[in-house]
Amino acid sequence: MTRSELFSQIQQKSSFLCVGLDPDLEKIPAHLRSEADPIFSFCKAIIEETADFAVAYKPNIAFFEALGAKGWETLAKVSELIPKDIFTIADAKRGDIGNTSKLYAKAFFESMDFDSITVAPYMGKDSVSPFLEFKDKWVILLALTSNVGSMDFQLIEDKAGKPFYQSVLEKSQEWGSPENLMYVVGATRGELIGEARKAAPEHFFLVPGVGAQGGSLAEVAKYGMNSTCGLLVNSSRGIIYASGEKDFAKVAGEEAQKLQEEMKELLERYL
Numbered sequence: 001m002t003r004s005e006l007f008s009q010i011q012q013k014s015s016f017l018c019v020g021l022d023p024d025l026e027k028i029p030a031h032l033r034s035e036a037d038p039i040f041s042f043c044k045a046i047i048e049e050t051a052d053f054a055v056a057y058k059p060n061i062a063f064f065e066a067l068g069a070k071g072w073e074t075l076a077k078v079s080e081l082i083p084k085d086i087f088t089i090a091d092a093k094r095g096d097i098g099n100t101s102k103l104y105a106k107a108f109f110e111s112m113d114f115d116s117i118t119v120a121p122y123m124g125k126d127s128v129s130p131f132l133e134f135k136d137k138w139v140i141l142l143a144l145t146s147n148v149g150s151m152d153f154q155l156i157e158d159k160a161g162k163p164f165y166q167s168v169l170e171k172s173q174e175w176g177s178p179e180n181l182m183y184v185v186g187a188t189r190g191e192l193i194g195e196a197r198k199a200a201p202e203h204f205f206l207v208p209g210v211g212a213q214g215g216s217l218a219e220v221a222k223y224g225m226n227s228t229c230g231l232l233v234n235s236s237r238g239i240i241y242a243s244g245e246k247d248f249a250k251v252a253g254e255e256a257q258k259l260q261e262e263m264k265e266l267l268e269r270y271l
């Protein structure tokens with residue numbers, strides 16, 4: 001998917017919501033556990049109820065690969081279910097020497113037809129570039145993550161006082177463009193989202209951390225929105241586990257709609 005196609009989806013749906021698919025056998029409603037493929041049934045119901053409000057889905061690969069070979073089959077089936085006009089993110093956090101990254105890219109962009117993949121920047125240019133060689137496919141590079149451990153490395157300052165995440169943002173713009181490179185910037189980071197936006201004015205940010213991790217959607221929009229929205233805001237647990245009962249999919253749809261309605265107002269205010 002191209003950047004202009006993504007922006008046009010955002011405009012059509014008045015939404016920049018990414019629904020995170022983090023399906024955990026321990027957390028899905030009990031009545032689904034007797035199904036042939038409980039994770040598939042769960043994701044299918046969630047997708048059906050949330051698709052009108054979402055412009056992206058982000059299956060987190062860990063929740064599928066934890067189930068072994070069957071989990072990979074489920075992931076393939078789930079990704080095929082997602083409507084083609086909705087952006088797909090393989091949240092796999094890959095990155096290795098170039099020769100290996102090439103095969104990770106093939107796995108997620110060719111064997112499976114994801115639009116994008118999350119990639120760790122730690123191994124540098126040759127670990128990221130192979131993912132950038134696929135037409136209309138995207139790298140979503142970890143820059144400033146939402147977790148507590150983000151402080152261990154990402155906020156370390158160099159002698160000039162520049163934090164490491166800023167160096168990641170600056171350096172990596174030599175490798176890709178706003179047409180094929182996005183950044184992960186966590187919603188829990190408040191004003192730092194604005195600092196990231198100054199360093200990367202055009203690029204889309206994938207912003208996880210609203211909902212279960214407590215990040216504020218209003219703050220994300222205030223500090224992060226640019227002239228083509230530039231944001232995909234993810235919520236996983238806050239949507240998919242909003243109810244643990246038989247009505248889980250309907251309630252997930254309602255949660256997604258609430259976020260979409262808030263996003264509509266924010267788009268009207270800032271765009």
Ligand SMILES: O=C(O)c1cc(=O)[nH]c(=O)n1[C@@H]1O[C@H](COP(=O)(O)O)[C@@H](O)[C@H]1O
Nearest residue numbers: 060118145146147186208212213235236237
């Ligand atoms: O790359 C990510 O998506 C990601 C980056 C980050 O900084 N923080 C973060 O929470 N995530 C992912 O985003 C999702 C957040 O889930 P919830 O906290 O349940 O909304 C999980 O799949 C995380 O793995």
